[in-house]
Amino acid sequence: MDESLPEGTTAAPQKGTVTQRAIDQIKAMIGEGRLEPGARLPTERDLASQLGISRSSMREAIRALTVLGVLEARHGSGIYVTQLEAGDLLETFGVVADLSRGPGLVELLEVRRILESTATALAAARITPDQLAEVEKHLTAMNATDDPEEILSHDLAFHRAIGVAAGNDTMAAILEGLSSRTFRARVWRGYQEEGAFERTRREHAAIHRALVARDPETARAAAAAHVGEVEQWLRTQLQP
Amino acid sequence: MDESLPEGTTAAPQKGTVTQRAIDQIKAMIGEGRLEPGARLPTERDLASQLGISRSSMREAIRALTVLGVLEARHGSGIYVTQLEAGDLLETFGVVADLSRGPGLVELLEVRRILESTATALAAARITPDQLAEVEKHLTAMNATDDPEEILSHDLAFHRAIGVAAGNDTMAAILEGLSSRTFRARVWRGYQEEGAFERTRREHAAIHRALVARDPETARAAAAAHVGEVEQWLRTQLQP
DNA sequence: ACCACTGAGGTGGTCCGACCACTACGCATG
């Protein structure tokens, strides 16, 4: 595409659509620090006139930045810049997991295996007593019920707690997206029908033991095996 | 054929905004397979009347799904579903890298270190002669010039070629986002001013040697060290 | 002096209708 990025910060020649230009300009304002996280933007009407476009086009631009987690519109109040933290910006990652299929699912699970194993290893080294208690809470709750829906909830919370304990919010947010509810539900529907409940419980117990022992390498192996089990099963499902 | 959503997890008769509902409905259509990748959607006007909303609101919904890489609007032709591949859906990942700052940058680089090292290890085991030639091409081109802009280009292409050789398109797409042009340019501006050119060249050479030797473990270590160097430098920059 | 209520103004949310810019495809033309 076009290359030159001179000093002209707001230099926006006749690019693509008017709306796309507005998106880039607002994004640039934030990138250059002219709009701090949490700041309130001018009204839609003012923004539109400032950039010389109609309110309709400006609204499309705002909507685009809203779904990306960059802006937040509060009805009756105004438009605000989000905190631009990992959780805000990576929320869209869930869409990828929800709409991927076929080979893409396996690749996604492979990425999760890599990140989850590392995150679990980090957690083993850094986890605090409070965080460990949180992990244990979901572990026992998971083992105390037979309702698949509830198991899934605590399963997600179990791994989420570990992700938080790893101390890298960005990684935790990515893992959160890779483990979105619909994604897991879709994959597990068939997997757990093959009596994988018990195996899952054993694997979770192994991860927990490694965390208690503060043994990063064992934790890494246990987490990799845990995700790898599902990954391998899914791989066979795509080989009819 | 629409209206009431039968039993469901989020049984909410009247959700949020009309536009958000339209976004969810279109997303659901794709998720349920009612819209195949590459398929053409009805016109904006038809879609709007089908869902009982105005064309303006429908356009906002379409715009939202467009920036997410789910839909693609072609002026004068129609609206189409993308191929829903990794590259389409993960394009938004670059926005995260562009707008993150402070501690988030280090976390992002940590994620990249984990994924890049694994990808490089996989590449060492799987890379083909053609792919290896591609890697070498950018390596030599990178060493043959002093233009920072050109070096950056070949640097990106160098790692991109390795990511492709790893055989996981999803991981390659994520790494592509984590290494977006503006992201790298921002971080390297200061880094390379401290005479890190030579060190970067040595690290790239080490990665290349490991690929030629088809030694995954050495490749993993070399890649981790390479990214880790930048990561550590950036970490010190945030401790004033 | 304090607090609860109320009203008006401002904001985002939705809708409508018109026109423009571009593409696609069939028809007339050579």
Add this chain to the structure above:
DNA sequence: CATGCGTAGTGGTCGGACCACCTCAGTGGT
């Protein structure tokens, strides 16, 4: 048969109108 052109249909843009909601100053009571 190949070429060119015109038309119908599509997304893109615009302006205005009205609605739903939040905010806060002003009011009235205690």
